[in-house]
Amino acid sequence: MALMLCGASVWCPAASARQFTVVIDPGHGGRDTGAVGRNAKEKTVVLGVALELGRLINENHPEVKVLYTRSTDVFVTLDGRAEFANKNQADLFISIHANSVKRNQQSVQGAMVFTLGLHRTEDNLEQAMAENQVIELESDYSVTYSGFDPTSAESYIFFELAQNQNQQRSIEFAELAQRQLVTTAGRADRQVQQAGFLVLRNVTVCPSVLVELDFICNNRVAQFLGSDEGQKLCAKALSNAFTTYYSHHPVDGQSQSDAAQSAAVQTPQSYSQPAQSASAATVYTVQFLTSDTPLQPGDPRLKDIDDVSSYYHQNLYKYVSGQFTTLRQAKRHLAKIKKIYPEAFIIKMRNGVRVEQ
Numbered sequence: 001m002a003l004m005l006c007g008a009s010v011w012c013p014a015a016s017a018r019q020f021t022v023v024i025d026p027g028h029g030g031r032d033t034g035a036v037g038r039n040a041k042e043k044t045v046v047l048g049v050a051l052e053l054g055r056l057i058n059e060n061h062p063e064v065k066v067l068y069t070r071s072t073d074v075f076v077t078l079d080g081r082a083e084f085a086n087k088n089q090a091d092l093f094i095s096i097h098a099n100s101v102k103r104n105q106q107s108v109q110g111a112m113v114f115t116l117g118l119h120r121t122e123d124n125l126e127q128a129m130a131e132n133q134v135i136e137l138e139s140d141y142s143v144t145y146s147g148f149d150p151t152s153a154e155s156y157i158f159f160e161l162a163q164n165q166n167q168q169r170s171i172e173f174a175e176l177a178q179r180q181l182v183t184t185a186g187r188a189d190r191q192v193q194q195a196g197f198l199v200l201r202n203v204t205v206c207p208s209v210l211v212e213l214d215f216i217c218n219n220r221v222a223q224f225l226g227s228d229e230g231q232k233l234c235a236k237a238l239s240n241a242f243t244t245y246y247s248h249h250p251v252d253g254q255s256q257s258d259a260a261q262s263a264a265v266q267t268p269q270s271y272s273q274p275a276q277s278a279s280a281a282t283v284y285t286v287q288f289l290t291s292d293t294p295l296q297p298g299d300p301r302l303k304d305i306d307d308v309s310s311y312y313h314q315n316l317y318k319y320v321s322g323q324f325t326t327l328r329q330a331k332r333h334l335a336k337i338k339k340i341y342p343e344a345f346i347i348k349m350r351n352g353v354r355v356e357q
């Protein structure tokens with residue numbers, strides 16, 4: 001049975017089965033050209049890939065509803081894109097871009113699929129920019145960092161908390177898309193990454209990814225991305241990823257793997273409240289686990305824990321359960337968690353950031 005969010009933090013059965021809705025978001029458009037390579041503009045390449053991706057999804061899964069944030073060469077704001085996904089109760093949001101460092105840089109290449117999250121939490125912006133990966137994002141710099149203080153590590157932590165509900169599935173789709181861009185479209189593998197993309201941050205209803213197909217500043221890549229064949233291969237790759245993801249997470253009737261994960265992923269979430277209200281209060285939560293890499297969907301370590309979220313702190317992903325306004329409620333929850341993780345303890349979060357008690 002499909003689940004829908006009714007009110008702030010109550011899950012209830014959907015009144016009737018509904019279609020899986022995928023929102024495809026070709027980046028840039030109109031006056032916003034995006035990155036420009038030799039004979040290829042980002043806005044044109046990504047529109048071509050997006051339309052072909054939608055066509056393939058329609059062909060393979062006629063029951064899926066495919067929506068585009070733009071299907072012509074028009075400008076759409078970042079907020080408008082995210083809002084469109086939210087308004088349409090999307091089940092998956094795929095933003096498509098092409099990367100660039102600077103014009104005529106020939107050596108750089110490779111696909112990267114991003115999910116919302118932490119790039120380098122503990123680094124401030126200047127330090128982060130000194131690193132290649134961030135400089136490589138330069139063309140999408142305004143896309144990445146507008147709307148919040150990028151020098152504040154707290155901003156990133158807050159994003160991750162607010163978005164955790166969809167994060168595991170975002171990573172799942174990102175991994176599938178990344179693999180397909182390498183195997184089907186022949187792109188070099190720069191792996192799944194995380195960054196604070198504004199367009200992803202504002203998509204609150206569903207898992208979301210931002211695909212950087214490859215580097216358009218590389219002439220050889222620009223030729224590929226500018227060609228019909230190149231765009232078709234990229235679309236085919238994303239379509240294959242979609243097919244696998246959709247088979248795991250259809251909207252009507254959960255698949256088996258879905259049901260197994262539902263305890264960790266779909267339990268009633270106080271984090272599913274609008275970001276503003278989550279940030280406004282001081283809350284208590286129970287920390288039970290840390291890991292130096294993000295845990296994957298269905299990780300057995302999260303199996304019996306309800307209402308899981310995570311934050312990044314001192315180079316570790318820290319996993320917490322529950323969110324309570326009083327210490328007393330948190331203590332009650334702690335007693336339960338301690339049966340599984342005896343070392344668990346309560347932490348206090350304010351504005352989405354851990355504070356010392």
Ligand SMILES: [Zn+2]
Nearest residue numbers: 027034097140
């Ligand atoms: Zn872009």
